[in-house]
Amino acid sequence: MKEVKALDKIRIPEGVSVEVKDKVVKVSGPKGEITRDFSHAKKVRISVKGNEVIVEGYFLRKKEVAVVYSVAAHIRNMITGVTKGYRYWLKIIYSHFPITVKVEDGKVLIINFLGEKSPRVAKIVGDAKVKVQRSDIVVEGINIEDVGQTAANIEQATKITGFDRRVFVDGIYIYKKEYIEG
Numbered sequence: 471m472k473e474v475k476a477l478d479k480i481r482i483p484e485g486v487s488v489e490v491k492d493k494v495v496k497v498s499g500p501k502g503e504i505t506r507d508f509s510h511a512k513k514v515r516i517s518v519k520g521n522e523v524i525v526e527g528y529f530l531r532k533k534e535v536a537v538v539y540s541v542a543a544h545i546r547n548m549i550t551g552v553t554k555g556y557r558y559w560l561k562i563i564y565s566h567f568p569i570t571v572k573v574e575d576g577k578v579l580i581i582n583f584l585g586e587k588s589p590r591v592a593k594i595v596g597d598a599k600v601k602v603q604r605s606d607i608v609v610e611g612i613n614i615e616d617v618g619q620t621a622a623n624i625e626q627a628t629k630i631t632g633f634d635r636r637v638f639v640d641g642i643y644i645y646k647k648e649y650i651e652g
Contacts, residue, residue, distance in 0.1 A: 499552025555650035
């Protein structure tokens with residue numbers, strides 16, 4: 471059965487501008503600018519009226535209705551990113567071999583993990599910024615997808631297989647996700 475109308479409205483805060491052209495959404499704010507292409511969402515209409523972004527679709531199946539609300543959620547994340555920003559915290563944990571983490575040329579190098587001679591490498595995605603502070607790694611940025619994928623790459627680089635996870639807890643783990651205030 472088809473849904474007659476699926477509609478979601480997103481309020482645009484002061485200081486943020488949203489432009490829509492051929493399903494390419496450009497959100498500009500005090501922290502920066504994010505552009506995203508939603509041309510894959512065939513039956514979704516995106517428009518700006520006043521201080522609201524309207525995402526809608528007509529005569530949609532269940533999965534197409536889900537696409538309408540997913541597009542709206544992405545636009546909300548873009549608005550939050552350009553107004554506040556995102557920050558992920560990761561903890562460096564080791565029991566015997568001290569792990570050293572360095573940031574070089576768009577990559578995070580994890581040195582001496584489990585006593586390995588060659589460093590493990592995690593890619594930094596997009597405009598995410600990575601800082602190492604003692605036993606913490608901080609990943610910051612305005613695009614939640616870049617920040618989340620960079621943090622996941624770092625965590626995945628230290629994944630170990632073939633060992634009991636209750637005994638060998640060495641690795642780098644995400645422990646906090648937050649908005650950057652100010």
